Structure formats: structure tokens, C-alpha cells
Amino acid sequence: xxxxxxxLFIIVLGVAIYFFVQKIKKIRRNxxxxxxxxxxxxxxxxxxxxxxxxxxxxxxxxxPVAGIMHIIIYxxxxxxxxxxLEIMIDGVxxxxxxxxxLGPVYDAAIGFFEILAALVFIACVVFLGRRFIAxxxxxxxxxxxxxxxxxxxxxxxIEMILMVALLKMNAVDQxxxxxxxxxxIAAGSFPVSHFLTGFFTNFEIPTLIVFERVFWWFHxxxxxxxxxxxxxxxxxxxxLAFPNTWYSRLQPAGEFANMxxxxxxxxxxxxxxxxxxxxxxxxxxGANDVTDLGWTSIMGAYACTECGxxxxxxxxxxxxxxxxxxxxxMDTRDxxxxxxxxxxxxxxxxxxxxxxxxxISQEELLACTTCNACVEACPINxxxxxxIYQMRQYQTLEKSVMPTEWAMMNSNIENxxxxxxxxxxxxxxxxxxx
Amino acid sequence: MSKQIHVPTVAELVxxxxxxxxxxxxxxxxxxxxxxxxxxxxxxxxLDNVGVNYAILGAEESCTGDPAKRAGNxxxxxxxxxxxxxxxxxxxxxxxxxxxPHCFNTIKNxxxxxxxxxxxxxxxxxxxxxxxxxxxxxxxDPFKGKKITYHDSCYLGRANGVYDAPRRxxxxxxxxxxxxxxxxxxxxxxxxxxxxxxxxAEKGNKxxxxxxxxxxxxxxxxxxxxxxxxxxxxxxxxIKHANKEGEVEVLDLAELxxxxxxx
Numbered sequence: 001x002x003x004x005x006x007x008l009f010i011i012v013l014g015v016a017i018y019f020f021v022q023k024i025k026k027i028r029r030n031x032x033x034x035x036x037x038x039x040x041x042x043x044x045x046x047x048x049x050x051x052x053x054x055x056x057x058x059x060x061x062x063x064p065v066a067g068i069m070h071i072i073i074y075x076x077x078x079x080x081x082x083x084x085l086e087i088m089i090d091g092v093x094x095x096x097x098x099x100x101x102l103g104p105v106y107d108a109a110i111g112f113f114e115i116l117a118a119l120v121f122i123a124c125v126v127f128l129g130r131r132f133i134a135x136x137x138x139x140x141x142x143x144x145x146x147x148x149x150x151x152x153x154x155x156x157x158i159e160m161i162l163m164v165a166l167l168k169m170n171a172v173d174q175x176x177x178x179x180x181x182x183x184x185i186a187a188g189s190f191p192v193s194h195f196l197t198g199f200f201t202n203f204e205i206p207t208l209i210v211f212e213r214v215f216w217w218f219h220x221x222x223x224x225x226x227x228x229x230x231x232x233x234x235x236x237x238x239x240l241a242f243p244n245t246w247y248s249r250l251q252p253a254g255e256f257a258n259m260x261x262x263x264x265x266x267x268x269x270x271x272x273x274x275x276x277x278x279x280x281x282x283x284x285x286g287a288n289d290v291t292d293l294g295w296t297s298i299m300g301a302y303a304c305t306e307c308g309x310x311x312x313x314x315x316x317x318x319x320x321x322x323x324x325x326x327x328x329x330m331d332t333r334d335x336x337x338x339x340x341x342x343x344x345x346x347x348x349x350x351x352x353x354x355x356x357x358x359x360i361s362q363e364e365l366l367a368c369t370t371c372n373a374c375v376e377a378c379p380i381n382x383x384x385x386x387x388i389y390q391m392r393q394y395q396t397l398e399k400s401v402m403p404t405e406w407a408m409m410n411s412n413i414e415n416x417x418x419x420x421x422x423x424x425x426x427x428x429x430x431x432x433x434x
Numbered sequence: 435m436s437k438q439i440h441v442p443t444v445a446e447l448v449x450x451x452x453x454x455x456x457x458x459x460x461x462x463x464x465x466x467x468x469x470x471x472x473x474x475x476x477x478x479x480x481l482d483n484v485g486v487n488y489a490i491l492g493a494e495e496s497c498t499g500d501p502a503k504r505a506g507n508x509x510x511x512x513x514x515x516x517x518x519x520x521x522x523x524x525x526x527x528x529x530x531x532x533x534x535p536h537c538f539n540t541i542k543n544x545x546x547x548x549x550x551x552x553x554x555x556x557x558x559x560x561x562x563x564x565x566x567x568x569x570x571x572x573x574x575d576p577f578k579g580k581k582i583t584y585h586d587s588c589y590l591g592r593a594n595g596v597y598d599a600p601r602r603x604x605x606x607x608x609x610x611x612x613x614x615x616x617x618x619x620x621x622x623x624x625x626x627x628x629x630x631x632x633x634x635a636e637k638g639n640k641x642x643x644x645x646x647x648x649x650x651x652x653x654x655x656x657x658x659x660x661x662x663x664x665x666x667x668x669x670x671x672x673i674k675h676a677n678k679e680g681e682v683e684v685l686d687l688a689e690l691x692x693x694x695x696x697x
Contacts, residue, residue: 062620254593255543258515259508263548266512270520286506315623315646320639367636370504370628371588376619389506396506405633406505413510417496418462419632427465428492431441434475 005213009091009220016224023231027302030340034295039247046246049381054245059379063309066130069123073159076120077238080113080166087220100187110188114170117163118192124156124163138308141317143327148306151233158229162222169215171196172208181205184212240303241380247296248381253372256389259285286393289355290336293387300382301332310374310384316367323367325374325384331359332387356391362401365392439482443492444525454489456560457527459541461534462497463663469670470533470663476692477533477557483697484569486560488531494521498540505629512548515540519550529553531560533688535589535662536627542594556590558661558687562599565606576694577609583655584611585646585669586621587662600661603687607694612653622646626664647672651682658684 040046052058057074061067089098100106131139131152139149170193176184200208230236261282267275287293310325311317317324335356342352368388375383395401409419417424447454458481463470481488499514518541522530530552532538542554555563564570582604590596597618604611616622625635625642635641647669650658658673660666669684685693 252539252543252594254539254589256503258512258544258547262508262512266509266516270513270516285508313620315625315642316636316638318622319625319635319642319645321636322638323636363636366633367638368628369588369623369625369630369642371623372592373588373620373623376592389504392506393508394506397508402505403633406629409505409629409632410502410507410510413497413499413502413514417514418466419497419501420462420466422466424496425493427460427495428441428443428490430460430465430471430474431478431490431492433471434439434441434478 003094006092006094012221012224013088013091016227020227020231023228026340026344027231027236029343030336031298031302032295033291033336033339034293034298035291037294037296039294039296042250045250049248049250050242050246053248053379053381054241057379059381062377062379065126066307069126072116072119072123076116076123076163079116080120082109083113083166084220084223087216091220096183097185097187100185106187107189110170111191114167114190114192117166121160121163124160128153128156138312141308141311141324141326143324143330144306144308148234148330151235152306154229155233155235158222158226162219162226165215165219165222167193167196169193169212169219172200172212172215175200175203176205176208176212179205179208181209234304234306237303237305237380240299244296244299244303245381247299249383253375256370261285284394285397286395287387287390288357288394288398289351290332290339291351292394293332293356293390297383297387297390298332298336300384301329301336303380304329304333304382305380306330307379309377309379310382313373313377315369315371315373321363321367322361323364323388325388328360328364328384328387329382332356335359356387357394360391362395364388365395366403368392439478441478442489443494444489444527445492445494447489448525453526455487456529456531457522457525458488458490459530459532459534459537460490460495461532461537461663463667464533465495467663467667469667473533473663473666473686473688476686476697477688479692479697480561480564480570480688480695483695484564486564491521491525496521498537500536500540501629501632503540503544504627505632511544515545515548515550519545519548522550522552527552529555531555531557533557533663533686535587535593536664539589539593556594556596556599556661558590558600558603559596561687561691562602565603570691572607572694575608577604577607577690580609580657581612581653581655582609582657582659582690583614583650583653584617585614585624585650585658585660585665586618587660587665588621588623588627590661591621592619600659600687603691604659607690609657609690612655614649614653616649622649624662624665624668626668631664631667641672641675643668643672644675647676651676651678656682657690658682659690660684660686662686 057071060070086099090096130136170190173184174190175197177186264275264279284292290298306326308326314323314325339352343350365388370385372385375385412419412421416422444454460474464474496518497514498518499511503511530541535556538554538556561570584600584604586597601611623642624646658669660669666684666686673679673682673684
């Protein structure tokens with residue numbers, strides 16, 4: 001019977017890891033649908049950024065309530081996973097509390113995890129309250145309808161269930177320990193679950209063992225389910241926040257990349273000696289689809305947890321315009337998923353003929369003031385502006401679709417060297433009035 | 435005040451065999467826009483008063499290409515950039531100061547990879563340097579106790595991380611700086627950036643400049659200080675919209691310094 005349980009556990013674990021890896025491979029493929037980018041310069045600075053922003057959560061605490069609650073869940077997640085490691089060992093080898101040989105350290109750790117579990121539970125309650133009772137506006141933007149809000153709710157509820165399962169498991173365990181049941185060696189300290197034992201003390205050992213096993217299995221199955229839920233969810237940020245911050249831009253935020261293909265074209269016109277005559281003329285300017293974006297932009301889309309700090313600091317969005325930087329990231333992910341699925345069905349070279357512009361309208365793109373507020377607000381350095389800007393370039397350069405005022409502005413710059421229609425020779429007229 | 439100031443051009447100095455220490459890049463707004471010309475003139479008066487050895491390009495200056503680039507027209511941007519770089523390099527310009535944060539950002543960050551590398555500073559940085567060096571001094575507490583708020587432009591602030599220089603100028607003039615809720619890294623755009631200045635805003639329920647000006651008015655300051663000709667225009671329009679003309683003024687830091695020194 002015991003071996004059967006171990007075998008069952010190993011099979012379940014194997015299946016869960018298999019599906020997780022398969023999905024991660026697909027996501028990796030989708031991310032690399034984007035264009036190659038040179039982003040591994042200045043490694044020391046990149047490690048520092050990752051340590052500060054992802055590991056150290058430096059941008060989360062800009063908004064203190066959400067920041068502190070998030071740090072509790074984050075620390076809880078990372079540390080309680082040490083206990084999950086023990087659960088895995090116990091599951092595979094049929095041991096019980098395999099790490100208890102650590103003695104007082106073990107007892108302290110289990111006690112600390114229990115306190116964390118309780119705090120995580122409370123933080124999840126606060127987060128649900130912020131969404132559904134306080135109704136913080138950024139959680140109720142149009143793009144949050146349907147799956148986005150459901151996804152956020154599922155995650156919080158799953159986390160709460162997992163924490164309850166962990167505490168209940170410990171509660172039964174300590175009753176079993178107290179009753180001297182075989183196999184249940186006395187180990188751990190239970191500052192929280194100690195209060196949950198009342199219900200269990202009246203049961204006999206065999207029933208308690210059933211309870212303990214049920215909670216144990218419930219907890220680990222919950223974790224394995226969660227592992228496989230995460231890649232389909234906004235919760236993928238728990239992994240991707242790290243590479244996303246590592247690969248984030250190190251240049252000044254105001255620096256918009258110059259297109260080398262255009263430099264060559266301009267050189268051919270102005271100074272052919274500087275141009276490379278063999279450089280092929282550019283195929284396409286700007287971004288029509290996710291395949292035209294840099295791969296880090298698509299990674300950003302998968303890393304986005306839809307917190308909406310970008311949207312809530314976007315001047316266009318604040319004043320009722322259609323643009324929402326969060327929606328830009330969500331659309332980019334949806335489009336990468338859609339194109340990825342189409343490629344799965346029809347082969348790697350297939351393109352479904354659709355584009356990112358089917359999801360993001362010109363009205364949204366035109367509302368951007370390029371102010372970088374969204375970039376600054378993102379707790380994990382996602383850059384919605386880069387996508388907006390490259391899509392705008394496509395509209396302007398490939399489609400010549402732009403407001404007439406911009407067309408006039410461009411022709412003024414071209415003919416009068418200023419965005420307004422003044423004579424260039426009058427440029428210094430002001431000097432006569434001083 | 436009545437003193438006639440001669441603004442030298444680089445070409446003129448070269449003809450005399452002289453060289454300016456710093457090029458003042460005036461920018462299109464500063465050259466042509468009536469409101470922005472006041473900033474330009476104020477800055478020139480300060481340069482003249484302090485005795486900075488500067489020159490302008492005059493008619494040889496041309497749009498940096500910033501609005502074309504932000505509107506997605508990379509081709510036009512690079513045409514402008516290359517032409518400007520050719521001019522700047524021909525005159526062997528090494529240091530540039532500008533009163534426009536858009537010109538500042540473009541020349542500083544986007545010209546180097548096209549062959550134009552210069553030391554580029556914003557005028558608020560130069561003013562702060564002059565104050566630190568003791569070259570720019572003020573009489574007895576010009577703005578003592580006066581409540582002044584400061585609007586961070588996106589292209590000086592978030593885009594380039596310059597937050598302190600403008601504030602230190604206010605401090606040097608003894609003004610009482612009252613910050614808006616959204617300031618520094620969290621500063622709210624005036625609505626003009628990304629070539630929005632040159633088109634109508636998209637459909638919404640409020641203009642961005644009105645949202646920002648309301649926030650500035652709430653501080654109770656009688657002066658909104660700025661560092662960008664476009665922000666100055668946008669906030670000025672916001673003041674008109676709020677019927678606060680006469681109560682609240684929008685002034686560039688160069689104008690404030692010129693005022694404090696009675697130039």
C-alpha cells in the first residue's frame with residue numbers, strides 16, 4: 001500500500017513536470033518569434049538591475065500597500081517552496097518529514113513557514129478586497145473583463161486554499177505526533193496550526209492518518225496543478241520577472257533606437273561614401289506583427305501580470321483616451337499565442353495573415369505622448385512604449401497612415417526645417433528684439 | 435534692461451577666427467514660437483550677464499527631427515539629424531546647451547550613433563553649474579517665501595533622469611518649492627510630447643494639460659515653473675482654461691532667473 005502511494009506520487013509528479021516543460025517550450029518558441037536583439041552588453045549592470053528590481057522588489061514598494069502585501073506573498077512563495085522540497089522527498093521515498101534531522105533549525109523553519117502561510121492568506125484576502133470591495137479602478141478597466149479578472153481571482157483563491165491545506169496538514173500531523181502514531185515522528189513547531197487542532201483531537205489514529213494523507217495529497221496536487229496553471233496565466237511573472245529585468249533597457253529612457261537600415265538609405269542619398277551599397281534594402285519598417293518586435297518585447301508580454309500600474313499612470317488613459325499600456329501588453333501576448341498555435345497546426349513557416357494591428361487600433365497608438373510613465377511604473381521593467389512606438393512607425397512608414405496635421409508637420413520639417421511653416425531664414429529674428 | 439545684446443552666430447565667430455565655448459541650440463519653439471521666444475531671450479540675457487562665451491547657429495540651425503521621429507517618420511528624422519550633424523561637425527562643436535528638453539534628448543542620445551557626439555546639457559543644468567561656481571548670484575532673497583511649484587518635463591525627467599538641477603535653481607533663489615503629488619519619476623506629462631503638440635488630442639474625457647494644470651493649481655503656488663517650451667505653452671493654456679490668469683503664472687526657470695536678476 002505504501003509503495004503504491006509512492007509510485008502514484010512519482011507518476012503524478014512526472015506527468016505534471018512533463019506538461020509544464022512542454023508548455024514552457026511553446027512559450028519559449030513564441031517569445032523567439034520576435035526579432036533577434038543585442039541585449040547582453042554590460043552584464044554587471046544587468047545582474048544588479050535584476051537583483052534590485054526582481055529579487056529586491058524595489059519598484060513594487062512605490063505603492064506601499066500593494067508592495068508590502070506582495071512582498072509577503074513573494075517571500076512566502078519562495079520559502080514555503082523549501083517545505084515543498086521536503087514534501088517531494090517524502091512522496092518519492094515514503095519518508096515523513098525527511099528534513100527533520102536538522103533539529104531545532106527544522107522546528108524554527110516549520111514555525112516560520114506557518115507564520116508566513118498565515119500572512120500569505122491574509123495578503124490574499126487584502127488583494128481580493130482591493131479588487132472586489134475597494135474596487136480599485138485599475139482592476140476594472142475594459143481589458144480586465146472576463147478571463148483577466150477570473151485569472152486573477154483563481155490565483156488568489158488557489159493560493160489561499162494551498163495555505164489552508166498546508167496548515168491543516170500540520171494540524172493533523174501534530175495531533176498524530178502527540179498521540180504517538182507510528183511513522184509520525186515528533187518534529188516541527190506549529191505556532192499557527194496549533195490553533196486548528198481542536199477539530200481533530202477526538203478522532204482515532206487511523207482516521208487521522210486518512211485526514212493527514214488527504215491534506216498532504218491535496219496540498220501537493222494543488223501545487224502541481226498550480227505549476228501547470230501558471231504558464232497559461234498572468235502569474236507567469238513569478239518566473240519571467242527575472243529574465244525580463246535582466247534584459248531590460250539600460251540606455252536613457254528617452255533614447256529611441258535609430259534604424260540602421262534607414263541610416264544606410266539616408267547615407268545613399270546624402271553621402272554615398274558612408275553607405276554600404278551591399279546592404280539589402282529594408283523589408284519592412286516598424287512592427288506589423290509580433291514577429292517584427294524584438295523578442296524581449298514578447299517576453300515582456302508573457303511576464304506581464306496585468307497589475308495595471310502602467311495604465312493608471314498613463315496620461316492618455318487617465319484623461320479617458322483609448323490607450324492602455326497594459327492592454328498593449330495583453331494583446332501582444334494574445335497575438336503571440338494565436339500565431340504560435342497557428343504554427344503548431346500548419347508548420348513553423350506558416351503565417352495566418354493576421355497582425356497585431358487587428359488587436360491594437362491606430363487610435364490607441366496615436367494617443368501616446370511617449371512620456372515613459374508606463375515604463376517607469378512597471379514593477380518589472382516591461383516596456384509598452386517600445387511596442388507602441390514600433391507599431392506607430394509601421395503606420396507612418398509603411399502605410400502612410402497618420403493625422404493630416406502630422407503630414408503637414410513633416411512637410412514643414414522637410415521644407416522649412418521646423419514643424420511650423422516659418423521661413424528658415426527668419427530663425428534668428430528674435431535676436432533683433434533683445 | 436535697455437541694453438542691446440548682440441547674439442553671436444558660430445559663423446560670425448569663425449570668420450573672426452574666434453570660437454565659442456558652448457553652442458546655444460535654440461530649437462524651433464525657442465526660435466519661432468512667441469511664448470517660447472521669451473524663454474530664449476531670458477536665457478540669452480543670463481548668458482550675456484554672466485559672460486558665458488556662447489554662440490548660436492542662427493539660420494543654420496534646423497529641427498532636430500524629434501517630432502518626426504516620435505510620429506514614426508524615422509526617415510525624415512535621420513535626414514534632419516544627418517544634416518545637423520554635418521553642420522555641427524563642420525564647426526567642430528563640442529558642447530551644446532539647449533532650452534528645449536526634446537532637442538536635448540535627441541542630440542544627446544540619438545545623434546551619437548549617427549556620428550554626432552557632443553557634450554549636451556540642458557539650460558537648467560548650465561544655470562545650476564553657474565550657481566555652484568558662484569558666477570550666477572542673486573541679490574537679497576529674490577523669491578523669498580514665494581510659493582513655486584515645479585513641473586518635471588518627461589524628456590528631462592524620466593527620459594534623462596534630471597530632477598535636481600532645476601530644483602536647486604529654485605532653492606538658490608530662496609523660493610518655497612511646493613511639489614505636486616505626481617512629481618519627479620512620477621511626474622505627469624503636459625500632453626505635448628510624442629509629437630502630440632502638432633496634432634489634436636485623441637478622443638477622451640479631458641485634456642492632459644488641464645489635468646496637469648489643475649494639479650499644479652492645487653498646490654496653491656502662484657508660479658508654475660517649467661523647463662520646456664512645450665510644457666510652458668500647455669500649462670499656460672491650462673491656466674487660461676481654469677480662468678486663473680493673473681493669479682498663477684507659468685514661467686520657465688530661465689525666465690525666473692532673469693526676473694530675479696532684474697534682467
